[in-house]
Amino acid sequence: MSPKSEEQFEAIRQERKESLKVSALKLFANKGFKATSVMDIAKDAGVSKGLLYNYYANKDELVKELIITGIEKIMGDMNMDFSQKLTKESFTRMIEINFNLIRENSDYWKLYISVLTQPTVTKLVSQEIFEILAPFFMAVTGYYQEKGVKNPMAYAYLLGAIFDGVGIDYIFAGEQYPLQEIKNIIIEKFV
Amino acid sequence: MSPKSEEQFEAIRQERKESLKVSALKLFANKGFKATSVMDIAKDAGVSKGLLYNYYANKDELVKELIITGIEKIMGDMNMDFSQKLTKESFTRMIEINFNLIRENSDYWKLYISVLTQPTVTKLVSQEIFEILAPFFMAVTGYYQEKGVKNPMAYAYLLGAIFDGVGIDYIFAGEQYPLQEIKNIIIEKFV
DNA sequence: CTTTGTTGACCAAACGTTCAGTCAAAAAAT
DNA sequence: ATTTTTTGACTGAACGTTTGGTCAACAAAG
Incomplete structure (x- = not known):
């Protein structure tokens, strides 16, 4: 036929x-x-x-698909089981994987950051990003709740901000950026 | 005449x-x-x-001047005396001023972040930004050295990354972002 | 008059997007 | 085997816009 x-x-x-x-x-x-x-x-x-x-269909749809599959891939690589509570060990592992991702998958990071920044692109995907990141955010909040800190949600926000900030500075500064040392400080202070 | x-x-x-x-x-x-x-x-x-x-002269020169005067303004508003060592009090005050700047001067922040991201623009000003931020970075490093932490430079980098990350997330999330609470955690953990 | 700020028509280049048409490869017919 | 037909991936010229940048002419004011 x-x-x-x-x-x-x-x-x-x-x-x-x-x-x-x-x-x-x-x-x-x-x-x-x-x-x-x-x-x-x-x-x-x-x-x-x-x-x-x-x-x-057009340039917008291309970038939209890129961003969404990108974030899904990163979330997949992070390999977290959101159905059960985070332990000290799995939490540490999550931070370490995230730092590896920053180095190994920097193109995805650059795109993701540029999305957060460029309002033209933000409009296209902000809702999707929010939904994909929600379980991650919930799990981290739960972890800090368990830990008994005063403001678990603020801790979760802060950790997310740290990942974003370290990622952006690493992109800007390049290979000389002390990713390892910073990772160690974060694990020491935030696990 | x-x-x-x-x-x-x-x-x-x-x-x-x-x-x-x-x-x-x-x-x-x-x-x-x-x-x-x-x-x-x-x-x-x-x-x-x-x-x-x-x-x-052209669009590039305009954005260049904007960024440089912007960062100089922020550094000026931070009102730090780099000639003498930072105390617990002045360090705390610096963090607080920085958080106020994120909220009050968010346009400068957006531009600054988008510069770190967009490579086309980065090339224009990366050297200047580096020079302007250098004294700030040195002072913070000195503070942590005095404090006796294992890796003072990594602490300084991390603090810078936190400012960047919180700034970017605040821009993305908007007014609902818990700036106050995050600030308190940072002061508690990093002063 | 002279000087200097100001305008908007103008330009070439570059942009995202479209579409009539080409082509190799495989199926169907001979 | 050979020829014909059919398919859909693929091309690139062309279109209408928009862009960054120029410039001759004008306005304003002493």
Whole structure:
């Protein structure tokens, strides 16, 4: 019936979409959303400008998908079980994994931070980000509640802010930034 | 010799430049550098596009001046005397002033953060920012050295990261963000 | 008149987006 | 085997806008 099987076409499409996403992530993270043109992305992925519009309705939808799958990936890598309470050990492990992510997955971090900053992009995804991060936030709050601190929610907010701040400064300062030492201080003070 | 005294002209020029800076700051902070057009700025300031180029060589120079005078203003408002050692009291006061700045001067913060993020803009001012922040960083490091912690420099970096992270999250979350409570935790843990 | 602030029409370049048309590959027909 | 037909991924020229930046001309004021 058809010249190629649907599975073959699907495979080709997934490959191309992935290739476009890889290029777009790299460029958005290192040049910024507005500063990256659709042509830049297509060139980097080795395809024509038109093909990008076969796979994504527009530039906005592309960045939206990038951010959401990015955060989901990071949350997945963090490998936390939100259904049960955090222990000292799992909490420490979570912090350590997060610091590894900052170093190893810095492009995702750059994109995520630039989203928090650039209001044009924020509008597109703020609700989704909030929903994805909610369980994480709840778990951390629960941990501090258990610990009996005065203001568990503020602690959770603060920890999130620290991750954001360390990430942004690491991006800015580069390899010389003392990630290890800072991680140790945080574990000492906040576990 | 001149139809108006040089002082009069200078006053007019300073007024216009200031007006353009106010508009540019507002728009850069809330729309982003790339997303804000020169026309946007001129309209907001109530002047023509051409006049902007009478006062600033180009868009880059405008944002550069904004960022540098902005950080200098914040550092000035922080009112720290770097020539002498920080005490528990002055250190606490510094943290409190910084938190006030986050709330009261959020446009400067947004711009500063977006600079750290957007590589196009970063290149323009990274050296200057580094130089302006250096004394602050040294003083904080000295404080922790005096305190006898294991890694004073890492503490200074961490405190800087916390300011950045709290600032960015406050911008993102808005008025509901528990700035006060977080400030108290920081003072409790880091003074 | 001279000087200086100010304007807005103007420009080339770059932008996101569209779409008529091309092409290799596979199925169907011969 | 060979030819024909059908498919959908893929291209790139073209479109309408918008951009950062220029400049000749004008306004205002001594």
